[in-house]
Amino acid sequence: MADWDIKKLRILRTLQELGTVTATAEALHMTPSAVSQQLTGLARQLGVTLLEAHGRRVRLTDAAQLVLRHAEAVFAQLERADAELLDYLQGEAGQVRVGAFSTAIPALVVPAVQELRGTHPGLSVAVREAEAEAAYELLAEGSVDLALSLAAHAPTPRDPKFSRVSLLADPLDVALPAGHPLAAEPGLRLADLANEPWIFGSSGPWSQITTTACENAGFVPEQAHAAADWSAILAMVAAGMGVALVPRMAMAGGGAVSRGERGAAVALRVLHADQPRRHVVAAARRGSEGAPGLARVLAALRHAAAAQAPGEAHIG
Numbered sequence: 001m002a003d004w005d006i007k008k009l010r011i012l013r014t015l016q017e018l019g020t021v022t023a024t025a026e027a028l029h030m031t032p033s034a035v036s037q038q039l040t041g042l043a044r045q046l047g048v049t050l051l052e053a054h055g056r057r058v059r060l061t062d063a064a065q066l067v068l069r070h071a072e073a074v075f076a077q078l079e080r081a082d083a084e085l086l087d088y089l090q091g092e093a094g095q096v097r098v099g100a101f102s103t104a105i106p107a108l109v110v111p112a113v114q115e116l117r118g119t120h121p122g123l124s125v126a127v128r129e130a131e132a133e134a135a136y137e138l139l140a141e142g143s144v145d146l147a148l149s150l151a152a153h154a155p156t157p158r159d160p161k162f163s164r165v166s167l168l169a170d171p172l173d174v175a176l177p178a179g180h181p182l183a184a185e186p187g188l189r190l191a192d193l194a195n196e197p198w199i200f201g202s203s204g205p206w207s208q209i210t211t212t213a214c215e216n217a218g219f220v221p222e223q224a225h226a227a228a229d230w231s232a233i234l235a236m237v238a239a240g241m242g243v244a245l246v247p248r249m250a251m252a253g254g255g256a257v258s259r260g261e262r263g264a265a266v267a268l269r270v271l272h273a274d275q276p277r278r279h280v281v282a283a284a285r286r287g288s289e290g291a292p293g294l295a296r297v298l299a300a301l302r303h304a305a306a307a308q309a310p311g312e313a314h315i316g
Contacts, residue, residue, distance in 0.1 A: 006078070008042035009071045011035060012050065016060055016068060017140070027141065072160035072286075079287030086291050094293040095124045099135040100148035101205075103230075103250040104280060107308055108148065108167070112300035119300075123293050132205040136162075139283060145294055148301075150205050151279035152212075162283045165298060168305040170249045172213060172276040175233075176267045177240045183267035190217035190274045197224030197242035199233050210245050213276040238265035247278055249308055280305070 015024045015035070025032045043050045048063040060068075086094060100109050105127060113125045130138055135147035140161065151166070174193065176183045182192055190213065198221040200210040206228065214221040224242045227233050233244050246268065282301060284294060 004071075004074070005042055005045060006074070008038050008045075009067070009074070011038050012042060012060075012064060013068055013071060013075075015039070015058075016064075020057055069160075075285075076160070076287035079285050080290055083288055083291035083294070086293070094122075095126055096146060096293045096297045097126045097128065097144040098146045098148065098297065099128045099130040099138045099144035101132050101135065101150070102129055103247060104148045105129060107249040108280070108301055108304045111304040111307065112297060115300045115303060116296065120293075120296055123296060125297060136283065139285060142285075145284060145288065145291075146297060147283045149281060149283070150209070151281050152205060152208060161286055163286045163289045165282045165289075165302075166279065167282055167301060168249065168280040168308055169277045170247050170280055170308070172209070172245045172247055172271070172278060173251075174269050174271055175237045175244045175246050176269065177237060177243075178265050178267045179240075180243075180267065183269070187273065188269050188271065190214060190271055190276065191219060193243055194219035194221075197222055199223075199225045199227060199236050199242040199244040201228045202226035209278050213245060213274070216276070217274055234266055245276065249280070 011024065011028060011030075014027055015021065018024050018027060021032045021035050024030075025035045028035070030038075039050060046063075046067065048067070049061050050064040050067070051058040052061055098109060109125070109127055113127075116123055116125065128138065128144055130144075130147075132149040132152075135144070135149045138144045139147040148167070174188070174190070176193075182188060185192065194214075194217075198210065198214075200221070200223060201207045202223075211221060225236055227236065230246070230250055234246075236242060237244055251268070282298060284298075288294060289298070
């Protein structure tokens with residue numbers, strides 16, 4: 001029987017994800033020679049060739065891919081074992097580390113933490129703000145236990161490393177200067193704003209979400225200004241510098257975008273005909289979702305999501 005070394009299998013999986021020995025060594029705080037030695041030892045233990053030269057890089061062989069398919073099941077089972085052991089050791093106590101993008105923190109995470117204080121006071125939640133894609137990097141490396149992100153930047157539901165939960169379909173409303181000719185237009189469509197100057201991030205998820213919504217409406221938005229902070233975006237809208245899509249969750253969450261800051265200078269219009277959405281998901285390492293603390297945090301996040309958009313949240 002082959003000798004399946006968990007530590008070495010994790011190194012092989014990291015190499016598959018990052019593509020180079022150097023990147024793998026940096027991610028695992030090892031030297032490149034130590035990574036190579038570990039993988040050579042694993043190949044010897046299993047009796048198969050795991051890597052082959054590909055120019056100046058290496059690539060995984062078919063045997064290595066086969067090994068990793070089975071290894072993912074092993075990793076998931078170990079996560080389940082950790083979850084059961086945690087249940088045995090901690091019961092109602094413990095800590096769950098949550099990585100979340102900025103607008104999800106006031107809208108979803110804070111209400112969930114407030115609920116848990118009343119129902120499970122021994123359970124603590126440590127929050128770490130992270131961009132949508134970065135949240136999954138933190139999850140994969142074990143720095144957080146739960147990642148809140150956007151579906152467009154999340155691993156696919158078929159990814160064997162993660163278990164994914166859909167929390168919320170967050171509507172996108174359009175912000176216009178209060179005196180804009182279309183601010184009071186009945187039945188406003190996104191296409192009506194095709195010739196307007198637009199304000200959105202220069203890169204990242206919000207840039208993609210805005211451009212995708214506009215392209216679905218039949219036009220490519222002209223980016224007049226680039227900003228990621230909602231207060232900055234709305235200040236520019238109020239000044240007549242352009243229009244912007246705004247997630248409703250950001251408005252309801254009590255964060256940087258608030259009615260007081262927005263004042264009367266910005267008109268916020270619901271796009272009933274277009275109904276653009278961004279989809280918020282939570283993910284955990286596969287097998288860990290059964291841990292008692294993590295399951296309770298997920299349940300509290302579901303309640304917060306349902307309160308955000310009654311009848312619109314999809315929880316699965």
